[in-house]
Amino acid sequence: MSDVLTQAIDLVVYGMGTVVVFLTVLVGATMLMSYVLQTFFTTESPEVTLRPSAAASEGLTDPKILAALSAAVKKYREDHN
Amino acid sequence: MSDVLTQAIDLVVYGMGTVVVFLTVLVGATMLMSYVLQTFFTTESPEVTLRPSAAASEGLTDPKILAALSAAVKKYREDHN
Amino acid sequence: MSDVLTQAIDLVVYGMGTVVVFLTVLVGATMLMSYVLQTFFTTESPEVTLRPSAAASEGLTDPKILAALSAAVKKYREDHN
Amino acid sequence: MICIGVLLLYLAISKNFEPLLLVPIGFGGILSNIPGVDIAVGEGVLHQFYAMGIETGIFPLVIFMGVGAMTDFGPLLANPKTLFLGAAAQFGIFATLMGAVALTETGLLEFSIAEAAAIGIIGGADGPTAIYVAGQLAPHLLGAIAVAAYSYMALVPLIQPPIMRLLTTESERKIEMTQLREVSQIEKIVFPLLLLTLVAFFVPSAAPLLGMFCFGNLMRESGVVDRLSDTTQNALINITTIFLGLAVGSKLRAEQFLVPETLGILVLGMVAFCIGTATGILMAKLMNLLSSQKINPLIGAAGVSAVPMAARVANKVGLEANPHNFLLMHAMGPNVAGVIGSAVAAGILIMFAGG
Amino acid sequence: MICIGVLLLYLAISKNFEPLLLVPIGFGGILSNIPGVDIAVGEGVLHQFYAMGIETGIFPLVIFMGVGAMTDFGPLLANPKTLFLGAAAQFGIFATLMGAVALTETGLLEFSIAEAAAIGIIGGADGPTAIYVAGQLAPHLLGAIAVAAYSYMALVPLIQPPIMRLLTTESERKIEMTQLREVSQIEKIVFPLLLLTLVAFFVPSAAPLLGMFCFGNLMRESGVVDRLSDTTQNALINITTIFLGLAVGSKLRAEQFLVPETLGILVLGMVAFCIGTATGILMAKLMNLLSSQKINPLIGAAGVSAVPMAARVANKVGLEANPHNFLLMHAMGPNVAGVIGSAVAAGILIMFAGG
Amino acid sequence: MICIGVLLLYLAISKNFEPLLLVPIGFGGILSNIPGVDIAVGEGVLHQFYAMGIETGIFPLVIFMGVGAMTDFGPLLANPKTLFLGAAAQFGIFATLMGAVALTETGLLEFSIAEAAAIGIIGGADGPTAIYVAGQLAPHLLGAIAVAAYSYMALVPLIQPPIMRLLTTESERKIEMTQLREVSQIEKIVFPLLLLTLVAFFVPSAAPLLGMFCFGNLMRESGVVDRLSDTTQNALINITTIFLGLAVGSKLRAEQFLVPETLGILVLGMVAFCIGTATGILMAKLMNLLSSQKINPLIGAAGVSAVPMAARVANKVGLEANPHNFLLMHAMGPNVAGVIGSAVAAGILIMFAGG
């Protein structure tokens, strides 16, 4: 049997084996994760708690906030002129 | 006459000649193309036949489709809950 | 006193000095600029005079104009058919 | 050779064969074969794109990040067992690798182990993964491998249904599946990190591919960097796709492409798709034997990847058997599982054959 | 020299002279001339932009791809004879080349044949083409050539009308042209491929430029890759324009720019524009002598390119003579023909003088 | 070390700590520490991003251009004296530099002058400036410096208020400021050019940073290149942010990050922020002593930069003392002045310590 053929068989066995083992482990880990998260976090309604202050703490690089700021200023000025 | 001047005259004759010949050939080829396409394809209303299944076979990289899919799923879920 | 410490003191004095001097000069220059511009340009309503022909002289790379052009053509065609 | 470029353009434009890739690839292929000018070699612009984006691996990795940002793992998380289907369908990759080596044994063609691995990855039915692996293991075959991968992905609606009908009974195709549960945002946020952790432990060689993929997905799901996620899914992936396609096209020069190996690659790639489809379905049937909660074996075919085409095909064939049978979302699970599976396989191939 | 940068910014911002290019070029020019810091040489960031984008040719080619994606060949396809006008107007390029060589003969200035060719291309009235050719043939003159090209393109509404009025009679300017026919989508799809085929046969050296141009146009017209086409016309061309402009600005350093050659280039560039305008008009008049279907000779002036400014100027001058005379769409034909014509000329210049 | 990456992600996603940077940095940090695969060294993709974008300085400069395109100098132009506050707050940079050198004197840690300067710049409270300086002066400390800079910027709402309350009296915090005047467009156009001119004369070494910043701002204000300005503020800055973040993450490898120096950097960075906040406030109080037009000393704290967070904090603390006291716009002046001030300081540090 040629060297390449031996290598190929090794690779097939090792490769397909790893794929199956990896995804099997992933099935288990995913189920565990979902179980844990559903048990401990669902009641708190994560969508809300996860972003407590999205509007209050973004960086300089957020133009929406700057736009909102400048709109607010404009309004403020108009109200006071 | 200097070497550069000779070269320049060659370049002008060759260059301007090529531009004219090229665009003349292009005029002919374009007319021929339009004639052929208008003769053979116009009756079939190309705009329609050209995209038989735009919505049915785009790749993973199309977010519009994914968006449509997830909207459909959402609707489906809502209808079934 | 170590060499690094001497360097650091130099850097602090020179650096903080430059920052302060630079921004002080900038305060003066900015006030001067505003004074000059307000004196000479405000009456002309700069927003208007600054863009005399925005619609008349953009380059090929402006799709809005091309879109407007093609819309105009479409309309023209429809009116004449 | 220019005709092949025109053919690819024709298929892309007129038949809608993966146009986002095949238009740039086909056009790049035409440019590469113009005699008398170096566009795809030396200082030529397409070769520069190739050198900066594919030799380095950057373009396929960035595309994969974009794909991650477009992927919704919801259906997979709602039914994690569909990951088995994504695993099984990768058998196409390894069977094809064996096929390429067997061809070499017969003396008909000659492929090294690295070349055989690069050909096998066509069976992964995932464009950026195939280009990444081919760029690492067999750059001279990249053109044929990329063309095969994208063409067969476009042909999924023709290739898969006969195999699906052959391997399933009418009653199996009629199986209706239970409604998937809602998946919470926090599960979607943790999943890419969990996946990356397992990759780090078990197949670190797959970490560049799956790392970028998980990063894109985390940007999407975290909800705090929407502007980055949007740009990744739009401007960035589009720009990269254009240059990736042109760079792949630079590998379609006649002297590299019009060789017997290309024919072998096209045939082997087709075999890979068929085997992957079959093993996906068979795994689904096996799971039905072992579990009481029945799954429709058609969704096993979606395990090859070819997102989202294969999932749509499963849905369509399912509807033919049972007009009330909507398999689309159920098939999205194995579909994205197939992306993970082939990226894992890619990591192993690169580690094993790239040394 | 910093004053020249400020002047360019003033013209761009206040007079609207091609601001998309002249704002980055002018600002880059200012940055390049700040004493005591290396921004435009060595490891400086503008020099890095130059090395990665202009030395390689990538930036102008990507811009040209974007221009292709923005170009509608409809008016040209409806009246292909206007291609002759686009051919004639390129005489400005070659006349200027001769002028530069003649200047050398007089001993006033000294230009090599490559430099003369790079100067001539200003007459093409096409920014990315001029930058591409200058980057290949005479990088040290790139700053002056780019500034001249964009300045004169902005000045088209001032430069062209007097020449147009001089070379045409009132009755010629009043000629109304017949309505252009509708062009089908399939003609628009096939045209870029036809054009590329002819380029491959006749002027392969023009294939990088026209190939990228046709690729952009095919993305636009094929209708199957709209997301790529949109990104090409927006994010990609904008990003590239910024870096191209800054990179060109790095060539405005005083020691390179404030030389007698620059004055010669500015004068010769103006001559190129005037001659191109004139030969375009004269060709239109010649065509009227030979054909019964009359064309308005004003649209010949649009053959220089300067898209879409020159077409608008033709329209405006036409309206002055005859208020019912809408030449805009008729002038778009020679206008885009001029882009093709100057790219063909660029290919020949690079092949001839770049060896 | 992977835990630190996960912690950064947790803070970014769950606590909204500068997520735009800390998500890519944290994820990049995780990828960099996966054993058995080279992602952050050699041919690894993150190292490639680092080499092409941070070693060259291009990424932070492009980000700074984008920040310029997002900055409105209106409040600063309406009240230029607030520039003094931006100057004073930079004392945090130099005090920290001294602190780092003092630590070296004690023998606890060992920092060279270049390293001390790179640590000091954390006090500038400006991300791209910090990354640019660290990349030039102390690349091996870049990871810790970037993490410190962004973390403390996110912590500004916690760090600053106690210092503000400590250094001001209730009646000072109640000071209402007069309405800012309207600033004309032409002033906004001329200002970046004026700023660049002064930079060219006084601190040319700050010209790369402030030049790109002024260029971005000129694109914004000129009104003639809106499409370039829009792309700069969106697609371009987002793409660059992603790759910058991943590249910074490549510097979070355990062997480089888990060293005593990192702890020193974190402590010194915090000190820098506190001192900058304090000196900004004290300068405001000094100005009130010398001038009849009183300013609210709270806006002095905004002089550290951390745009726009520090301005919002000043506004919030002001409202607590006086519910009719809207300081936001008044604080934007020192806020952007702080950006200029720290970029000037950065130029001096690079010139002095980088030679």
Ligand code: NA
């Ligand atoms: Na797959």
Ligand code: NA
């Ligand atoms: Na032209």
Ligand code: NA
């Ligand atoms: Na600062």
